[in-house]
Structures are given as structure tokens and as C-alpha cells.
Amino acid sequence: MNIDNTKAQMRKGILELCILATISQKPQYSSEILTQLKAAKLLVVEGTLYPLLTRLKNAKLLEYHWEESNSGPPRKYFKITAKGKETLKELTLSWENLANAVQEILD
Amino acid sequence: MNKTINIHLAKMPFTLDEKAYYRLKKYLDQLNVLFEKTEGKEEILEDIEVRIAELFAEHKQQKEEIITDEIVRAVIDTLGAPEEFVDETEQEKNAQPLRTRKLYRDTDDRFIGGVAGGMSHYFGIESVWIRLLFLLLLFSSIGGIVFIYILLWILIPEAVTTADKLKMRGEPVNVGNIKKKIKEELDQVSDTVKGVDYENLGDKVKEKSKTIFDLGLKGLNIMLKLIRVVVGVLLIFWSSMSIIALIISVFIGTIFTSFIPHELLTQSTTYDIPLPILITTIVLLAGIPFVFLFSLGSRLLSYRKNIMGRSTQLFLGGIWFVALLAIITLAIIESESKAITFETRNQQSWASQPQDTLRLQRNNPIEAAVTTTYFNDERIITKDGQQFRFGDRIRLNIVQNTNDSIQLVTIKSAKAWSQDKAQFRAENIEHEVDFYDGTFLIDQYWRTALENKSAGQKIKLRLKIPEGKYVWIDDEWAKYLDRKIPNDQNYSRYNLAGHLWKMEDKQLVCHDCEHFEGAAKIDENGVEMDIKNRGNTKSIHVNLNEDGLQITTEEKEK
Incomplete structure (x- = not known):
């Protein structure tokens, strides 16, 4: 059994939830999202984020706008949509249920 | 000394050293293939480029003007190798193109259409071998390979995009x-x-x-x-x-x-x-x-x-x-230009004096005083400001005539691309024959104007003589004689010259062809010789030994 693979599978399932959660407070650009996810050790490589962001955007759960930056290239600021907020609520609920259930079994 | 390459990433200029550039390019190409079938491919790639630019920019702020290979490697580590993307983003189905090779024409490595170049990637052989094989097939198939090549050229798509090129290279076996x-x-x-x-x-x-x-x-x-x-x-x-x-x-x-x-x-x-x-x-x-x-x-x-x-x-x-x-x-x-041959035929007749021996003499129409250009047998002379070419392709045949007169048929022929032109050229071959006092005086060269070109001009002379007529063929006529003059000696061309002939029963019969055959034996006993003429009618036997000289002759009636 490949433990790394299982870990990756577990992370994968909750990544979308976490992305929505990070931008629900205030609009953020991709590097900020990366910093948070990496700090939480949810991301191993950065590249994983971009297809997810595009998928969420295509599902109209988030939207973005460009802003110039002083120190680097222009930044894409992501903002959650109304639909995104609803999804976030739903996902949060199911995560809490799941976490409780798992915790119960583990205890 | 290292080469550097300037690029723009997300509208920001960067200077990369050569190695770094190629590593980055390869990485982006791989991602290009990886996301080929993913919705929003352009956007994903753009986002990744922006991120790379950000990471580069951080290095730039630390006074590192040139992006080195190490930096690119670190950036790729941060972003993740394409395989790592695949594991975490359900792109397994897209991982295939990285592995399977496809046959493309490689227009970067081409001689004609890049077919060999493409095949070299497909089979993992250097293209020069495939070219060599094509070349061999070209000789051995008498060009049949050309059609196959053209067919392949049409059928195999050209590797245009970077994705195509990666698929073309794939993982060669x-x-x-x-x-x-x-x-x-x-x-x-x-x-x-x-x-x-x-x-x-x-x-x-x-x-x-x-x-x-x-x-x-x-x-x-x-x-x-x-x-x-x-x-x-x-x-x-x-x-x-x-x-x-x-x-x-x-x-x-x-x-x-x-x-x-x-x-x-x-x-x-x-x-x-x-x-x-x-x-x-x-x-x-x-x-x-x-x-x-x-x-x-x-x-x-x-x-x-x-x-x-x-x-x-x-x-x-x-x-x-x-x-x-x-x-x-x-x-x-x-x-x-030499496709059509035309022959003109001209016949002259003279009365024959049966007792006279017919004589053939050559006449040289080239006068000594005129300017002449010689090369081999070809000659050009200038006369009165006009240039003529002289040729000696003349053949004389001698056959039996059906009546008692002497006839000479002159057949002149020439070639051209059209009937009219060939006829014109044939008619413009000048050649003269005189007959007087039992002697033929025949031009040894024909003559034509230069503008008629060398167009296969030749003359066939057919001398018809009545039965019982004697003809003397002089040695000088040797090279002009036809191969098939009917004669009793079965002589051909040169051999007929220098003899006296008589027309008898549709062939020339030789009247001075005495030929002998002999054998000689010389040993310690002495010398022994046996000589016979043709037809074995006369023979002579000579024997010289210790007994002296002995000669025996014999004559048989035919």
C-alpha cells in the first residue's frame, strides 16, 4: 500500500474547500492562497493549485480581476461568488460531519 | 563564457542563461502537453507563467541579474514536476501523450519533407540511417520509393506545435x-x-x-x-x-x-x-x-x-x-530532330558495249585550292564565301540487270523532324556520276550546305550490269563497297576490290582469284611442302631432303 498516495488522495478531496475558505474572507491573489495552503501543509507542489483555480472559476464558484504589482508581474485577485459561498457552506457542513465521524471512529 | 537569452514571462523581462532557458522551455512544453485536453488550458498555463515570473522576480530583487539553471530547477521543484501534477489533479488520462510516440514529419530535421526525420524519432534511429535506406531503395526500386515517399509525405502530419513535437519524440524505444x-x-x-x-x-x-x-x-x-x-x-x-x-x-x-x-x-x-x-x-x-x-x-x-x-x-x-x-x-x-528519314531515288541508264570491261573510278570533288577544315572524315570547305560539308557515307552495290543496259540507281537519304524537312535535306545532297568510254567516274564525297546540318545524310549506289559483263573494281573503291555484293567467293566489302569480276547468274564471279592453300613441315629430315589451289584442281608437292629436291605437280580436270 502506498501511503503517500493515500495522503495525496485525502488532501485532494479537501483542497477545493480550503481554497474557497481562504478567499471567502477577502479577495486574494494566487501567491497568497499558496502561502496559506503550504503553511497548512495541504499542498506539496504549487502546480496543483492552478488547474483547481481554473476549475472553480469555470464552475462560477469564484471570479477574478487583474491588479498591477510594484514588485512583480500583474496579479490575479480571486473573489468568491454568491454561488461559491453556498458551495462553501455545503462543503464546510459535510467536512464537519466527516471530521466528527472520523474522529469518533478514531477515538 | 555563457550565452544568455532574454525572454518575457507574464510581460516581465528576464535574462536566462542558455541551460536555464532550455530547461524552462522543456518544462513549459511538457505542461503544454499535460494540459492539452484540460478545459481552460490557456488560463492554467498563463497562471503558471505568472507564478514563475513572480518567483524569478524574487531572485531579481536579490540582485541576481541572470536566472541560472539552479534557479529554474528550484522553481520547477516548487511548482512540481508534470508527473506530480498528474497524481493530484485527476489528469491521468492526459499523462498518456507523454509516453506514446506518434509518427510526425519533423520539419526541423528535413531534407525533403521531413519524413525520414520523423521516422527517426519514431524508431529511435538517427535520421541519417533512414535517409541511407531511402537512398538504397531509390536505386534498387528504380524510383518506386519516390511514390511511397510522396504518399508518406501526404499521409504523415507535420509536427507543428510543441505538443506535436513532444509526442513525436515521446519515449523512443x-x-x-x-x-x-x-x-x-x-x-x-x-x-x-x-x-x-x-x-x-x-x-x-x-x-x-x-x-x-x-x-x-x-x-x-x-x-x-x-x-x-x-x-x-x-x-x-x-x-x-x-x-x-x-x-x-x-x-x-x-x-x-x-x-x-x-x-x-x-x-x-x-x-x-x-x-x-x-x-x-x-x-x-x-x-x-x-x-x-x-x-x-x-x-x-x-x-x-x-x-x-x-x-x-x-x-x-x-x-x-x-x-x-x-x-x-x-x-x-x-x-x-532525327525522327523521320526520307529517301530520294534517281535512276540513270547507259547502253552497254558487251566486250568492254566496266571500270569504276573515283572523282575527288574537293579542289585543292579552297580552304578546308578537316576532322576525321568530316570536312568543311569554303567556296565563293559559301560553306559546304563533305561526307563519304557512300555505299556501292553491284547486282545483275534484267536487260542489256547499264543502270545506276542513286538513293540519297537524310533525317529530320518532319517529312518536308527530311525530303529537303535528302534532295540537297549533291553527288555526281559520269559515265564515258566504259568508265564510271563517281564522286567520292557528297556535298551539302552547312545549314542542312549533319542529319544522317548518306548515299546508296546500286549499279546494275547485264549478264556476262566484266567489271574491274579498283583498290581505291574498297571502303565504299557494300557488305552484300553477291559473289562466288563470298567476299565482303574490302576483299572485293582489286579483282576482275564477271556478272554470271546473278552474282559476280571472280576471274583472277587464284588462291592457294598449303602446309609445310620442317624437321631433321628436311623440308616438305604441299600446295593446292581452291577446289583442289591443281596441286604441287615439294620435298627437300638428303636425297635432293623433288617436285611433283598434279592437275585434275574439274
Whole structure:
């Protein structure tokens, strides 16, 4: 059994939830999202984020706008949509249920 | 000293060293393939480029002006290798294109259409081998491969995008790969062996087969290299020898043709193409293929991609094609220009005095006083400002006439591309025959104006004499005699000359052809000789020995 693979599978399932959660407070650009996810050790490589962001955007759960930056290239600021907020609520609920259930079994 | 390359990423300028640039480019190409079938591909790639630019910009702020290979490697580590993307983003189905190779035409490595270049990627063989194979097939299939090539050219798509190019390269099944695969299988085998607890034995088997296999591969590699060197050397040797031979023959040819008067040279061609131009065209036609072979040979030896630049190749190829067209056109014109033969027939009759012996004499129509250009048997004379060509293609045949008169039939023939022209040329062959006092005076050369060209002009003379007529053929007529003059001696051409003949029963009968056959024996007993004439009617026997000289003659009635 490949433990790394299982870990990756577990992370994968909750990544979308976490992305929505990070931008629900205030609009953020991709590097900020990366910093948070990496700090939480949810991301191993950065590249994983971009297809997810595009998928969420295509599902109209988030939207973005460009802003110039002083120190680097222009930044894409992501903002959650109304639909995104609803999804976030739903996902949060199911995560809490799941976490409780798992915790119960583990205890 | 390192080369640097300036690029723009997400509208920001960066300076990369060469190695870093190629690593980055390869990475982006791989991502391009990875996301090929993903919705929003452009956006994902754009986001990633922006992120790379951000990471580069951080380095730039730390006063690192040039992005090095290490930096690019660190950035790729941060972003993740394409395989890592795949694991976490459900892109497994898109991972396929990275592995499977597809057949494309490689227009970056092409000679004609890039078919060989593409096939070389597909089979993992260097393109020069495939080209060599094509070349061999070209000779052995008498050009049949050309159609196959064109078909392949049409059917195989060109690798246009970077994704295509990556798919084209894919993971070639090369020697190293086979090695890897077989090693894997060997490992599997040894694992099984281990499973049945023959650990040591299994390892030994594994080690042994590995060594043998490695040795075999090495041998194969060395053989291939050897063949390559041999073929390369042969190609270079063959092509350079051919080029040298060509140059020498042109040199010698030029010297020889300079002896031939210009008027004569242009007599045989329909159009007066200057000789140097003709020679140059032929040299180009014959020489350029050897230049290509030479370059192929040196490519085999030096492992370099191009000895000749693409433009040089195109230029030489173009010139060769033009030369080929020119020669083909010329050949067609020339062969057409002699397509039709026309014969004119003229008959003269004289009364025959039965008792007279007919004599044939030559008349030389070329007067000594005029300017003459000679080369071999061809001659051009200038008379009253007009130029004529003289030829000696004249053949005389002697047959029996049905009546008592002497007749001479003159058949003049010439060739041209049309009936009218051929007739005109035939009619413009001038040739005179005089008959007086039992003697023929026949021109030994015919004459025609220069503008009638050398167009196969010739004259056949048919002398018809009544039965019982004697004819004396002088030695000087030897070279003009026909091969098939019917005669009792079965003589042909030259042999008929210098004898007196009589027309009897549709053939010439010789009246002074006494021929003897003999045998001689000389030994310690003395000399013995036997001489007989033809038909065995007369014979003489001579014997000289210690008894003295003995001569016996014998004559039989026929």
C-alpha cells in the first residue's frame, strides 16, 4: 500500500474547500492562497493549485480581476461568488460531519 | 563564457542563461502537453507563467541579474514536476501523450519533407540511417520509393506545435529502453526465484544475464558505429573520386574538343548551344549528387547534423533540377530532330558495249585550292564565301540487270523532324556520276550546305550490269563497297576490290582469284611442302631432303 498516495488522495478531496475558505474572507491573489495552503501543509507542489483555480472559476464558484504589482508581474485577485459561498457552506457542513465521524471512529 | 537569452514571462523581462532557458522551455512544453485536453488550458498555463515570473522576480530583487539553471530547477521543484501534477489533479488520462510516440514529419530535421526525420524519432534511429535506406531503395526500386515517399509525405502530419513535437519524440524505444525493460523483466524473474528461496542462485542468474546482455549491447553498439564509419568512409571516397574523375574528364574533354572545329561540332546538334554551357550543365547534373553523397558521408563520420546549410542544399538541389530539365529537353529535341528519314531515288541508264570491261573510278570533288577544315572524315570547305560539308557515307552495290543496259540507281537519304524537312535535306545532297568510254567516274564525297546540318545524310549506289559483263573494281573503291555484293567467293566489302569480276547468274564471279592453300613441315629430315589451289584442281608437292629436291605437280580436270 502506498501511503503517500493515500495522503495525496485525502488532501485532494479537501483542497477545493480550503481554497474557497481562504478567499471567502477577502479577495486574494494566487501567491497568497499558496502561502496559506503550504503553511497548512495541504499542498506539496504549487502546480496543483492552478488547474483547481481554473476549475472553480469555470464552475462560477469564484471570479477574478487583474491588479498591477510594484514588485512583480500583474496579479490575479480571486473573489468568491454568491454561488461559491453556498458551495462553501455545503462543503464546510459535510467536512464537519466527516471530521466528527472520523474522529469518533478514531477515538 | 555563457550565452544568455532574454525572454518575457507574464510581460516581465528576464535574462536566462542558455541551460536555464532550455530547461524552462522543456518544462513549459511538457505542461503544454499535460494540459492539452484540460478545459481552460490557456488560463492554467498563463497562471503558471505568472507564478514563475513572480518567483524569478524574487531572485531579481536579490540582485541576481541572470536566472541560472539552479534557479529554474528550484522553481520547477516548487511548482512540481508534470508527473506530480498528474497524481493530484485527476489528469491521468492526459499523462498518456507523454509516453506514446506518434509518427510526425519533423520539419526541423528535413531534407525533403521531413519524413525520414520523423521516422527517426519514431524508431529511435538517427535520421541519417533512414535517409541511407531511402537512398538504397531509390536505386534498387528504380524510383518506386519516390511514390511511397510522396504518399508518406501526404499521409504523415507535420509536427507543428510543441505538443506535436513532444509526442513525436515521446519515449523512443531505443537500445537503452530495451535494456531497461529487459532488466525489469530479469528483476521480476529473480524475484520469483527469490520467492522460492533460492536467493543466491537468483542473484547469480540475474547478474550473469545482465553481464551477457550488457556485453551483447556493447557489441551491437560497436558494430553499428563500425558500419557507420565504413559506410561514411566509402561514401566520402566514392563521391570525392567521382568528383575528381569528373573534373579530369572535363579537362581532357575540353582539350580534345578544342581540336574539333566549331563548325563541325555544331553540325550534329539542332540548336547551336555553346559547348561550355553544355559541358557545365552536364557536369552539374552528374556532380551535384556526389556533393550530396559527400555531405552524407561526412555526416556519418562527424555525427554533425548539417555539413551543408539548408539554403546551400536548396540551392544545389534547385540547380540540379534545372540542369536535369535542360538535358531532358535537349535530348527530346535532338531525338525528335532525327525522327523521320526520307529517301530520294534517281535512276540513270547507259547502253552497254558487251566486250568492254566496266571500270569504276573515283572523282575527288574537293579542289585543292579552297580552304578546308578537316576532322576525321568530316570536312568543311569554303567556296565563293559559301560553306559546304563533305561526307563519304557512300555505299556501292553491284547486282545483275534484267536487260542489256547499264543502270545506276542513286538513293540519297537524310533525317529530320518532319517529312518536308527530311525530303529537303535528302534532295540537297549533291553527288555526281559520269559515265564515258566504259568508265564510271563517281564522286567520292557528297556535298551539302552547312545549314542542312549533319542529319544522317548518306548515299546508296546500286549499279546494275547485264549478264556476262566484266567489271574491274579498283583498290581505291574498297571502303565504299557494300557488305552484300553477291559473289562466288563470298567476299565482303574490302576483299572485293582489286579483282576482275564477271556478272554470271546473278552474282559476280571472280576471274583472277587464284588462291592457294598449303602446309609445310620442317624437321631433321628436311623440308616438305604441299600446295593446292581452291577446289583442289591443281596441286604441287615439294620435298627437300638428303636425297635432293623433288617436285611433283598434279592437275585434275574439274
